[in-house]
Amino acid sequence: MNPLILDGKVLAKNIEQTLAERTSALLRHAPGRTPILATILVGNDPASATYVKMKGNACRRIGMDSRSIELSEQTTTEELTSVINELNADPNVHGILLQHPVPHQIDERYCFDAIALEKDVDGVTCLGFGRMSMGSVAYGSATPAGIMTLLKHYEIPMKGKHAVILGRSPILGKPMAAMVLNEDCTVTICHSRTQDLPSHVKQADILIAAVGKPAFVQESWIKPGSVIVDAGYHPGGIGDVDPKAFALASAYTPVPGGVGPMTISTLMSQTLSAAELALGI
Numbered sequence: 656m657n658p659l660i661l662d663g664k665v666l667a668k669n670i671e672q673t674l675a676e677r678t679s680a681l682l683r684h685a686p687g688r689t690p691i692l693a694t695i696l697v698g699n700d701p702a703s704a705t706y707v708k709m710k711g712n713a714c715r716r717i718g719m720d721s722r723s724i725e726l727s728e729q730t731t732t733e734e735l736t737s738v739i740n741e742l743n744a745d746p747n748v749h750g751i752l753l754q755h756p757v758p759h760q761i762d763e764r765y766c767f768d769a770i771a772l773e774k775d776v777d778g779v780t781c782l783g784f785g786r787m788s789m790g791s792v793a794y795g796s797a798t799p800a801g802i803m804t805l806l807k808h809y810e811i812p813m814k815g816k817h818a819v820i821l822g823r824s825p826i827l828g829k830p831m832a833a834m835v836l837n838e839d840c841t842v843t844i845c846h847s848r849t850q851d852l853p854s855h856v857k858q859a860d861i862l863i864a865a866v867g868k869p870a871f872v873q874e875s876w877i878k879p880g881s882v883i884v885d886a887g888y889h890p891g892g893i894g895d896v897d898p899k900a901f902a903l904a905s906a907y908t909p910v911p912g913g914v915g916p917m918t919i920s921t922l923m924s925q926t927l928s929a930a931e932l933a934l935g936i
């Protein structure tokens with residue numbers, strides 16, 4: 656049987672339509688109070704500039720707005736923190752996105768944690784991570800939260816399944832592990848020091864690849880019938896999994912059109928929720 660394609664592009668488009676309707680309802684309730692996502696781009700990385708632009712465009716597609724803040728490559732931790740504090744205090748700003756990565760002289764963790772919890776719509780603060788992990792209310796890190804929305808939409812069974820996460824980054828692997836654990840998966844987290852990685856991957860009912868290396872996961876590592884989520888995106892439309900592996904899966908996320916669109920729609924959804932909360936809706 657052909658594997659099921661977990662189509663993030665179509666789902667994200669449908670979610671955007673719902674978000675546009677929710678934004679219109681918000682504006683009827685609070686005229687002139689357009690939800691605003693502030694985006695902070697530090698330095699000259701062209702890929703980061705593209706991601707920030709895509710997020711601003713997504714805001715406008717659903718009737719929200721974005722406020723773009725661009726800071727120089729030489730920005731210090733103190734300067735960036737001061738910008739974040741101003742945005743925290745601005746009642747017209749509902750969400751704050753600090754684009755990762757920032758230049759090396761900046762203490763990124765310190766700056767992420769300076770974002771007020773109620774505006775942490777990209778789910779990057781330690782406090783938000785802790786609350787989400789404990790199953791309490793917090794905005795999830797956008798990429799893993801988007802993956803969860805996709806898995807739930809396609810009714811992928813999770814209870815008791817063995818989820819293997821490749822990667823333990825603060826924005827992807829770690830929160831991903833907490834989210835699938837909260838859905839009663841048995842979880843294995845692999846990283847660059849993991850021994851005999853293929854043997855771990857072979858046990859996965861649900862494999863989530865977030866290693867940042869093109870076509871890294873080999874066809875021979877895959878357990879037939881497993882669900883493969885490929886968070887990677889590399890030039891030429893290649894993810895972190897060798898595309899030949901997808902034929903063995905029962906379901907998989909395509910690259911592109913799987914995880915990427917879900918990340919942006921999650922950010923939009925969480926920004927709108929933050930605006931609704933701030934406006935008492």
Ligand code: NAP
Pocket residue numbers: 798821822823824825826827828845846847848849852864865866867868886887888895914915916918919
């Ligand atoms: P990252 O911060 O570079 O983390 C990569 C993780 O992979 C690390 O935990 C690292 O282990 C692990 N790793 C590296 N080499 C490995 C190896 N040979 N064997 C096993 N594990 C290995 O990357 P990230 O930010 O989490 O992103 C991961 C992927 O997701 C990238 O392809 C990125 O482009 C993609 N991504 C996509 C979206 C989206 O919206 N679609 C968003 C964010 C990221 P150590 O911790 O031991 O170093």
